[in-house]
Amino acid sequence: MKKIIIAGMMVALLAAAGLAMAQDSEKNPGMGMGYGPHSGGGHSGSHGLWKALNLTPEQVEKMKALRKSFFEQTLPLRNDLMSKKFELKALWLKPDPDEGSILSKQKEISALKAQLGEIAIKNRFEMRQILTPEQQAKLANLRSQAWHEYGKGCGFGPGPGHRHEMGMGMGPRW
Numbered sequence: 001m002k003k004i005i006i007a008g009m010m011v012a013l014l015a016a017a018g019l020a021m022a023q024d025s026e027k028n029p030g031m032g033m034g035y036g037p038h039s040g041g042g043h044s045g046s047h048g049l050w051k052a053l054n055l056t057p058e059q060v061e062k063m064k065a066l067r068k069s070f071f072e073q074t075l076p077l078r079n080d081l082m083s084k085k086f087e088l089k090a091l092w093l094k095p096d097p098d099e100g101s102i103l104s105k106q107k108e109i110s111a112l113k114a115q116l117g118e119i120a121i122k123n124r125f126e127m128r129q130i131l132t133p134e135q136q137a138k139l140a141n142l143r144s145q146a147w148h149e150y151g152k153g154c155g156f157g158p159g160p161g162h163r164h165e166m167g168m169g170m171g172p173r174w
């Protein structure tokens with residue numbers, strides 16, 4: 001009975017997560033996998049970065065198509081990853097957790113993360129190919145500034161720190 005309840009909850013959570021991730025990014029710029037406050041070098045999501053790079057309308061359409069393709073391609077992997085994380089949590093919640101089962105599940109999670117990372121890197125290179133050499137240079141400069149800001153406040157004490165208000169950290173950060 002307990003397993004049926006847990007399975008039902010996992011299915012409901014996966015369905016809700018799938019719907020949330022499938023939202024139109026036009027309505028929620030900056031919200032989603034990999035598009036957070038640090039994805040645009042201090043700009044608000046991808047649209048702020050696109051403006052900073054002065055993309056042409058044609059470039060914007062190509063970027064949107066690549067982003068949409070990325071999200072569609074990775075949705076099954078992201079859902080599987082979320083499911084595996086719930087399974088891992090359930091293994092840890094057992095009265096007598098089995099080390100072998102937990103290590104095996106963690107390996108599955110790590111493999112999915114690696115797969116997502118490779119797809120994200122390929123997507124990032126595809127997006128960079130859309131940019132002119134001048135835009136690529138400007139992007140590198142913006143990224144350099146973002147990394148400089150990233151290092152401030154990551155320890156104890158004042159500073160902006162590393163925030164994750166938006167995004168889940170895995171996505172095409174070109």
